[in-house]
Amino acid sequence: MSRAPREAAEVFDWGAFLGVLPWTVLAVVVVLGVTLAVALGQGRHTVVDVAWGLGFVAIAVAAFLAGDGDPGRSWLVLALTAGWGLRLGAHIHRRSRGRGEDPRYEELLAKAPPGGRTAFAVRRIYLTQGVVMWFVSLPVQVAMVQPQGLGALAWAGAAVWAVGLFFETVGDWQLERFRAEPSNRGRVLDTGLWHYTRHPNYFGDACVWWGLWLVAASAWPGVLFVLSPLAMTWNLAKGTGAALLEKDIADRRPDYADYVRRTSGFVPLPPRKPQRRGTPS
Structure with missing residues (x-):
């Protein structure tokens, strides 16, 4: 991958942008998959809140590595996203450490069918959060491909x-x-x-x-x-x-x-x- 400066007049490459998207989807799947494993091990799904900020960081890193936009813009967006996401993840981890399940998730998971609690959690918590995370991060993803300074x-x-x-x-x-x-x-x-x-x-x-x-x-x-x-x-x-x-x-x-x-x-x-x-x- 080359990050040499590109001409400001260069046309935006939609193909390159589409090529970034599978990698950002994979980043979301990996982060939430690891989070689910940790949640099942701890017996509480509240750890998904810690993964919220970290998921955005993973998306930004994936888009940065897969994209080929202007270096200044790419580095700026990566730094801003990582600074926000890492701070938020650390704050929520510190706040929730040593506590039990979040009442919001307890109320939601009480609706799960017998024997299907994990599948219900994946569908209603992890899948929903992953879709929202990926959609909200689209400006970050497109910025990693923009050639303008x-x-x-x-x-x-x-x-x-x-x-x-x-x-x-x-x-x-x-x-x-x-x-x-x-x-x-x-x-x-x-x-x-x-x-x-x-x-x-x-x-x-x-x-x-x-x-x-x-x-x-x-x-x-x-x-x-x-x-x-x-x-x-x-x-x-x-x-x-x-x-x-x-x-x-x-x-x-x-x-x-x-x-x-x-x-x-x-x-x-x-x-x-x-x-x-x-x-x-």
Whole structure:
């Protein structure tokens, strides 16, 4: 494989892009196959959450090795994807270490037919996650084949990625510190980044993928893959992210309903002022 600089005017090679796709599919299969083996050995499927970020890293590496795009663009996208994925994987591993099965997976696997728990898990957890992972990563994959050099929009995408990583990393750190204090048990974190959004980590995650899309969109045909960050954003805000997390949290934390009334659900915004009694909404 050659990574010599290519002319910016060179036409995008769709054949080369299609040639990358089988390798990225294989990367997903290998990562999730290994994860399934580990999950069965540990007796808990929550380890698939650790594989989420690592799977994207594997896809980026596979596309980097199979692609032949501009070296600067390829290295930038690889570094951004790996930086995000490795940090997320390490964070989730540290958070879930020593714990049992995630309640989300317990609820899902309770629907499995007798004797078919593993096959049910493969179909409903691993296959679903693999498809979403591969689809969301399409901007990363196409960027590894684009012959154009980096321009202003690509660097703007890197800046959006950096904002996202800041929100995600700092939000996770603030939540860890809050939970580590016994006096905070049952209380709601509403300081720091959590003062402006109920989910700074999910907002940051979305920014990371919009940033990576912008890097790809700075050259043809990256703009065509806008559904990838849209899918990730919907999943974080309405799918298995914020909406699922908040489904029953008010039952466990009485102050959470008030927190919801005054705090943005996703995009960071100044908190809403409490209304006086009798004031129309």
